[in-house]
Amino acid sequence: MIVHDELVKLMGGEVSELVFAKSAPTVILLAGLQxxxxxxxxxxxxxxxxxxxKSCMxxxxxxxxPAAIDQLVILGEQVGVPVYTEGTDVKPSEIARKGLAEAKKKNIDVAIVDTAGRLQIDKGMMDELKDVKRVLNPTEVLLVVDAMTGQEAAGTLAFTFL
Ligand SMILES: Nc1nc2c(ncn2[C@@H]2O[C@H](COP(=O)(O)OP(=O)(O)O)[C@@H](O)[C@H]2O)c(=O)[nH]1
Ligand SMILES: [Mg+2]
Structure with a gap:
């Protein structure tokens, strides 16, 4: 019990709830390395x-x-949530724009946007993410990090991505 309490304290005892937009859809953008x-x-x-x-898209x-879109389509099927795709020939900001329009049309509560990562942080990726972010004006941007990522590295990543 004491160990548990200490672990909770160490890992950060506070949980921040997801924020939902006043007018739907809430847009959640996922960012992080590959x-x-x-x-x-x-x-x-x-x-x-x-x-x-909540209805999601x-x-x-x-x-x-490779096959990132197929992967999302399969996962979407598994959880019973529609997936908006435009293939790989359309640039991400355009996919974001069209996907968001579709979510609005369908009165979706929450649109969750998957993005590309890179092995390292590079300018191309950051510029692209910036474009996507501008188009979406997301309610939340969630940075996904591996559990092996240290506190310092996570901080640096958050500073870069968010
Ligand atoms: N062990 C473990 N594997 C995971 C977890 N989340 C994702 N994976 C696996 O890690 C790999 C990369 O995950 P993916 O979601 O494609 O990462 P992305 O490149 O950031 O989109 C896949 O093989 C996943 O099945 C997790 O929480 N634990
Ligand atoms: Mg992916």
Whole structure:
């Protein structure tokens, strides 16, 4: 019990709730490096929100990683949430714009946008993410980090991405 309490304190005892937009849809943008679990988190989040009675839509904004779109489509099917895709020939900000319009049309409560990561932070990725962010004006931007990421590194990533 003491160990548990100490662990909770160490990891940060406070939980911040997701913020929902005053007028739907709430837009949640997932960001982070490649392979950290962004696409998986999209589906997990949709599943969680769906159980709370919210209608969700996933938007496939990773046009680089092979089969990233298929991966999101399969995960969407598994959790029973629609996935908006435009293939890989449309730039992410355009996918974001169209996906958001579709979510509005369908009266979706929460649109969750998957993005591409890179192995390292590079300017191309950051510029692209900035474009996507500008188009979406997201309610929340969630930075996904691997559990092995240290506190300092996580801070640096948050500073860069958010
Ligand atoms: N062990 C473990 N593997 C995970 C977790 N989340 C995702 N993965 C796996 O990590 C790999 C990369 O995840 P993905 O969601 O595609 O990452 P992305 O590149 O950031 O979109 C996939 O094989 C996932 O199945 C997790 O919480 N634990
Ligand atoms: Mg992905």
């Amino acid at each position: 392979g950290v679990g962004k696409t998986t988190v999209c589906a997990k989040l949709a599943n969680y929100l769906k159980k709370q009675g 996933l938007i496939a904004g990773d046009v680089y990683r």
